[in-house]
Amino acid sequence: MFNRDFWSEIFMALKRNKLRTILTGFAISWGIFMLIVLLSAGNGLKNGVTGNFADRIKNTYTIWSSSTELPYKGHKAGRFIMLNNKDIQLLESLYQVEEVSPVLSKGGTLIFGEKSRNVSMEGVKPIFKNIEGVKVIEGRFINENDMRNKLKVVVIDKNTNEELLRTSEETSMMGKTVYINGLSFTVIGVSKGMAFGEMGQCYAPYSTIRAIYNVNEYYQLTFTTKGLDTKEDNEVFSKELRKKIAMLHEFSPDDNRGVWIDSQMVNSLETMRIFNTINIFIWVIGIAMLISGVVGVSNIMRITVKERTNEIGIRKALGAKPRSILLSIVMESLVITTIFGYIGMICGIGLMEIVNSIMESSGAGTNSEMGMSVFVNPTVDISIVVMATLVLIISGVAAGFAPAWNSVKVKPIEAMNYR
Amino acid sequence: MIKLNNINKTYFGAQPLHVLKGINLDVAEGELVSIMGASGSGKSTLLNILGILDNYDEGEYYLAGKLVKNLSENQAAEFRNKLIGFIFQSFNLIPFKTALENVALPLFYQGVNRKKRNMMAMEYLERFGLKDWADHYPNELSGGQKQRVSIARALVTSPKIILADEPTGALDSKTSAEVMQILREVNATGITMVIVTHERGIANLTRKIVHLKDGIIESIEENDPDKMDFTKEIK
Ligand SMILES: Nc1ncnc2c1ncn2[C@@H]1O[C@H](COP(=O)(O)OP(=O)(O)O)[C@@H](O)[C@H]1O
Numbered sequence: 001m002f003n004r005d006f007w008s009e010i011f012m013a014l015k016r017n018k019l020r021t022i023l024t025g026f027a028i029s030w031g032i033f034m035l036i037v038l039l040s041a042g043n044g045l046k047n048g049v050t051g052n053f054a055d056r057i058k059n060t061y062t063i064w065s066s067s068t069e070l071p072y073k074g075h076k077a078g079r080f081i082m083l084n085n086k087d088i089q090l091l092e093s094l095y096q097v098e099e100v101s102p103v104l105s106k107g108g109t110l111i112f113g114e115k116s117r118n119v120s121m122e123g124v125k126p127i128f129k130n131i132e133g134v135k136v137i138e139g140r141f142i143n144e145n146d147m148r149n150k151l152k153v154v155v156i157d158k159n160t161n162e163e164l165l166r167t168s169e170e171t172s173m174m175g176k177t178v179y180i181n182g183l184s185f186t187v188i189g190v191s192k193g194m195a196f197g198e199m200g201q202c203y204a205p206y207s208t209i210r211a212i213y214n215v216n217e218y219y220q221l222t223f224t225t226k227g228l229d230t231k232e233d234n235e236v237f238s239k240e241l242r243k244k245i246a247m248l249h250e251f252s253p254d255d256n257r258g259v260w261i262d263s264q265m266v267n268s269l270e271t272m273r274i275f276n277t278i279n280i281f282i283w284v285i286g287i288a289m290l291i292s293g294v295v296g297v298s299n300i301m302r303i304t305v306k307e308r309t310n311e312i313g314i315r316k317a318l319g320a321k322p323r324s325i326l327l328s329i330v331m332e333s334l335v336i337t338t339i340f341g342y343i344g345m346i347c348g349i350g351l352m353e354i355v356n357s358i359m360e361s362s363g364a365g366t367n368s369e370m371g372m373s374v375f376v377n378p379t380v381d382i383s384i385v386v387m388a389t390l391v392l393i394i395s396g397v398a399a400g401f402a403p404a405w406n407s408v409k410v411k412p413i414e415a416m417n418y419r
Numbered sequence: 420m421i422k423l424n425n426i427n428k429t430y431f432g433a434q435p436l437h438v439l440k441g442i443n444l445d446v447a448e449g450e451l452v453s454i455m456g457a458s459g460s461g462k463s464t465l466l467n468i469l470g471i472l473d474n475y476d477e478g479e480y481y482l483a484g485k486l487v488k489n490l491s492e493n494q495a496a497e498f499r500n501k502l503i504g505f506i507f508q509s510f511n512l513i514p515f516k517t518a519l520e521n522v523a524l525p526l527f528y529q530g531v532n533r534k535k536r537n538m539m540a541m542e543y544l545e546r547f548g549l550k551d552w553a554d555h556y557p558n559e560l561s562g563g564q565k566q567r568v569s570i571a572r573a574l575v576t577s578p579k580i581i582l583a584d585e586p587t588g589a590l591d592s593k594t595s596a597e598v599m600q601i602l603r604e605v606n607a608t609g610i611t612m613v614i615v616t617h618e619r620g621i622a623n624l625t626r627k628i629v630h631l632k633d634g635i636i637e638s639i640e641e642n643d644p645d646k647m648d649f650t651k652e653i654k
């Protein structure tokens with residue numbers, strides 16, 4: 001059945017109707033192409049934004065000091081609430097809290113050779129890296145050993161690193177000694193860090209900073225939790241925690257300010273929800289595109305069959321069996337969809353690979369100042385594309401089937417006399 | 420070869436049209452029969468039923484001893500392919516196929532391989548003086564040439580019977596005479612032939628003339644074509 005004659009008949013038919021073939025084919029290619037571009041762009045956005053959270057553990061909270069908004073028990077509104085050791089004790093007493101990691105902030109001047117730079121030094125525990133998603137681009141972050149031995153080591157930010165190395169013979173700050181507020185620290189790492197303008201940001205072991213400065217007040221407390229898996233759990237917990245802290249610092253439990261309580265879990269669930277919506281949206285558009293492609297094919301198949309009615313009548317008079325006519329028409333639509341679907345696939349994947357490689361080499365899509373990315377690796381899983389193409393081909397055949405079947409059923413004399 | 424018993428056919432259009440009202444006819448093997456009648460008398464309808472291109476409502480039609488009634492599409496295709504060759508007024512050649520490809524097409528549906536197919540098709544084209552036109556498309560051929568291609572196509576499967584509907588209807592008188600000469604020669608090889616025409620001159624070249632009028636057979640006339648004067652125009 002599927003011998004050389006069969007295929008040459010099909011390709012003759014396609015060649016004979018060049019315009020029709022190209023129009024149908026273009027509809028298919030375009031459908032597949034757009035599907036790939038859409039899915040890839042969606043993935044790029046998702047990869048970009050979720051990449052910011054990727055290194056973070058989700059069951060974490062950050063509490064920030066802030067000013068009150070409501071007057072309470074004789075205190076005026078606008079009072080600044082500074083977090084202290086009582087808050088840490090409170091947190092440690094809660095069974096949902098796993099580990100508290102306070103952040104000791106100390107402003108200062110960092111000096112290296114001739115260079116000096118204003119920095120904010122944060123005394124943090126090793127887990128801070130996972131809580132805040134700190135990206136270390138050279139060397140390492142603070143570890144337990146640094147903590148235990150209260151070592152004077154520091155992780156500097158990328159901008160500070162570049163600034164210190166500028167016009168210097170050194171190529172790396174690793175292992176170099178820098179002076180912060182007159183004390184010597186050894187550089188152990190460089191973080192991508194959040195650097196604001198001229199102010200550098202350094203991380204040192206919590207225990208070291210605590211021993212040097214004996215700070216008992218905090219702008220920021222972070223901690224990890226256990227057993228809080230859903231948005232609801234976290235919202236209830238946040239509310240309870242806010243009440244307790246309000247009691248401790250004597251501000252209104254109804255005050256929305258006083259402290260900021262930020263749940264990473266809620267944030268990431270929220271982000272995921274947004275991305276799922278985007279994903280569904282993209283798929284809906286993509287499927288609509290596939291459907292329009294299939295409808296295009298079926299319409300043009302219908303026209304083809306009409307155009308070929310006389311020919312089909314002649315063939316039947318000469319002894320063509322219905323099966324052979326049906327098969328030739330269906331194969332025609334199959335061949336068109338397959339070839340042009342494949343072309344659309346190659347073009348779509350090709351384009352996105354080019355976009356991807358340009359973005360990678362130019363660093364577009366990521367905001368290095370903020371250490372944030374918005375659009376990364378805009379490519380699509382090849383198996384999804386193959387699936388989509390198969391769906392298109394199968395529906396193309398299904399679409400070609402009905403008109404083909406109608407043309408086969410018609411009496412030969414009617415087909416021959418059809419005008 | 421052909422036996423018709425009380426064949427009835429009605430077209431169910433906006434108004435039902437009873438076209439064939441009880442046709443009884445026998446055609447023996449090797450006969451050369453013409454069906455004559457005015458336009459609209461049902462000649463083509465009858466021939467299409469003979470060719471299993473259309474169905475009938477009542478009666479029985481036996482072709483080569485087999486009852487042709489309620490055939491499946493596949494059975495009908497087999498009958499048409501193996502037993503019947505068609506010649507039409509409008510030729511019904513496939514426009515995007517060359518003369519050779521057109522002639523070879525019935526063999527394609529018999530599953531004959533390409534080489535043999537083309538060889539056989541070429542033989543028949545040669546027989547009708549069209550060897551040099553084998554690679555030409557129908558629109559590059561004259562009416563007479565087209566009809567000779569379609570005769571070659573009808574014969575290539577060595578059918579038992581040839582059905583021709585106004586085979587000279589679109590041709591001038593000289594070409595008509597040539598085509599009729601070919602058909603008579605084909606008949607002389609033993610192939611049964613039924614020719615539909617509304618022209619007396621054509622009918623005169625057959626041995627049996629069936630006169631059709633308003634859907635019934637009015638009379639059947641025996642005729643001796645050899646008495647005809649071929650130097651005279653047939654139209
Ligand atoms: N498919 C059809 N549907 C309805 N009426 C038809 C159809 N084919 C033919 N007729 C009618 O049947 C009658 C006989 O037609 P036909 O057999 O073609 O006559 P002839 O070939 O003798 O001129 C005519 O009146 C014609 O209009």
Ligand SMILES: [Mg+2]
Pocket residue numbers: 462463464
């Ligand atoms: Mg007619």
